[in-house]
Amino acid sequence: MLFNSAGFAIFLPVVFALYWGLSRKSLKLQNGLLLAASYYFYACWDWRFLFVLIFSTLLDYYTGIRIENALKTNHRRFWLWLSIIINAGFLGVFKYYNFFADSFAEASSHLGLSIHPKLLEIVLPVGISFYTFHGLSYVIDIHKSRIRAERNFVDYSLFVSFFPLLVAGPIERATHLLPQLKEKRPFDQAKATDGLRQILWGFFKKVVIADNCAHFANLLFDTHSHSGGSTLVLGAMLFAIQIYGDFSGYSDIALGTARLFGIDLLRNFSHPYFSRNIAEFWRRWHISLSSWFRDYLYIPLGGSKGGTWQKIRNVFIIFLVSGFWHGANWTFIVWGLLHAIYMMPSVLLNRNRRHMEIVAQHRSLPNVPEILSMAVTFSLVCFAWIFFRAENLSHALDYISRMCSGPMAMESTFLHSKMYPFYILIVFFFCIEWIGRRQPYAIASLFLSNVTLRWGFYYLLLAIILVFAALNQQFIYFQF
Numbered sequence: 001m002l003f004n005s006a007g008f009a010i011f012l013p014v015v016f017a018l019y020w021g022l023s024r025k026s027l028k029l030q031n032g033l034l035l036a037a038s039y040y041f042y043a044c045w046d047w048r049f050l051f052v053l054i055f056s057t058l059l060d061y062y063t064g065i066r067i068e069n070a071l072k073t074n075h076r077r078f079w080l081w082l083s084i085i086i087n088a089g090f091l092g093v094f095k096y097y098n099f100f101a102d103s104f105a106e107a108s109s110h111l112g113l114s115i116h117p118k119l120l121e122i123v124l125p126v127g128i129s130f131y132t133f134h135g136l137s138y139v140i141d142i143h144k145s146r147i148r149a150e151r152n153f154v155d156y157s158l159f160v161s162f163f164p165l166l167v168a169g170p171i172e173r174a175t176h177l178l179p180q181l182k183e184k185r186p187f188d189q190a191k192a193t194d195g196l197r198q199i200l201w202g203f204f205k206k207v208v209i210a211d212n213c214a215h216f217a218n219l220l221f222d223t224h225s226h227s228g229g230s231t232l233v234l235g236a237m238l239f240a241i242q243i244y245g246d247f248s249g250y251s252d253i254a255l256g257t258a259r260l261f262g263i264d265l266l267r268n269f270s271h272p273y274f275s276r277n278i279a280e281f282w283r284r285w286h287i288s289l290s291s292w293f294r295d296y297l298y299i300p301l302g303g304s305k306g307g308t309w310q311k312i313r314n315v316f317i318i319f320l321v322s323g324f325w326h327g328a329n330w331t332f333i334v335w336g337l338l339h340a341i342y343m344m345p346s347v348l349l350n351r352n353r354r355h356m357e358i359v360a361q362h363r364s365l366p367n368v369p370e371i372l373s374m375a376v377t378f379s380l381v382c383f384a385w386i387f388f389r390a391e392n393l394s395h396a397l398d399y400i401s402r403m404c405s406g407p408m409a410m411e412s413t414f415l416h417s418k419m420y421p422f423y424i425l426i427v428f429f430f431c432i433e434w435i436g437r438r439q440p441y442a443i444a445s446l447f448l449s450n451v452t453l454r455w456g457f458y459y460l461l462l463a464i465i466l467v468f469a470a471l472n473q474q475f476i477y478f479q480f
Helices: 006-021 027-043 047-069 073-109 128-143 154-160 173-183 189-222 229-260 276-285 287-298 308-326 330-348 369-390 392-407 417-433 452-466
Strands: none
Touching: 006 027, 006 229, 027 154, 047 073, 047 128, 047 154, 047 229, 047 369, 073 128, 128 154, 128 173, 128 287, 154 173, 189 229, 229 308, 229 369, 229 392, 276 330, 276 369, 287 308, 308 330, 308 369, 330 369, 330 392, 369 392, 417 452
């Protein structure tokens, strides 16, 4: 079930009404309803993969209790590694088996060997990378004695499979979400209103900005051999805007939907395209994943406390694993490698903790150095996105070659007057994002002090959505 579908437009109000109808009766009934709704939501994709989700939930629920109950250190480690190995095994089979099999066969062919491994004809379960990481962080936190094992199976299952975050995050922590599920949640009109506001902005980003950018980005990536350099530069920029609008739009809808039920999820985006270097970009892009890798991989490896070579090693490990997490394709690994290289100046000069506040924090406009640094950072990110978007390495390298060597004149199609409304919408979008850059999401406090302007702006967004929306396009991160 897509957020931007008619089915979800019926599903959400029904669950909302039932949920708050049970608010005076029992917290257990509320959580049970949310769990049932979440399983229904997931089963709408493919009911067979519901068993994978339930098995993963049972595995981490049981091993979490065994870790806490174990009296000996080696027993605790056994149950921890059992969970890690089985979870990694599921990801390996569903997500990476064919990649490794193809790569092994190709490498063997260079040695004169002809190997034809049997490939698996299976569909990747939606959201498996996300709910697997939910469970892994949970058992690791128990092993580190940061939290107690959850005995209530319904509450734990809801933590793993709460429908707003189930298929594309944010990647939640048990320390943040489980306590909320165990406390009574009275209806809060201000929180629900704020949730609706964030949902509205998320829909605008997804169906207006991302999906319209997708039309032209897909066209240019699919027919790049017929386009000039400037046009392909535009294509890379449009994909950068598409993936931001698509993924941050999903996150806004997820966070806003959770807030309708009195639950706060972790923030996943903080205006990343206003970053002044790559380190700042990664503090603002896919925050829940970046912080997950920081806490459960980067810091255990030694973080930035060791010598120079250890810092470099850890950064490359983090970004290569991050790239591989996104997909079983060499393009994602190269994408991660590029970002590791981009990080090197900040790491080597010990500047990766600069720019902790948003740009122009106490000013309306950025100064010239900030504009230049944002432009350079955005350009580097756009270049790396080419590998992320490309079908394979050959496609990416050919796109880049054509972009750098082809005719630099912009194609007339993209200069036509019919394109002006599209460009105006993008400018409008970034202006609103800039105005609201200090807020959790761009329109969180926009026009709150003026009822007429506030509702006029909401009606404007709704009108734009009705006129320009491209509905029922799947979210990019569902494939991960």
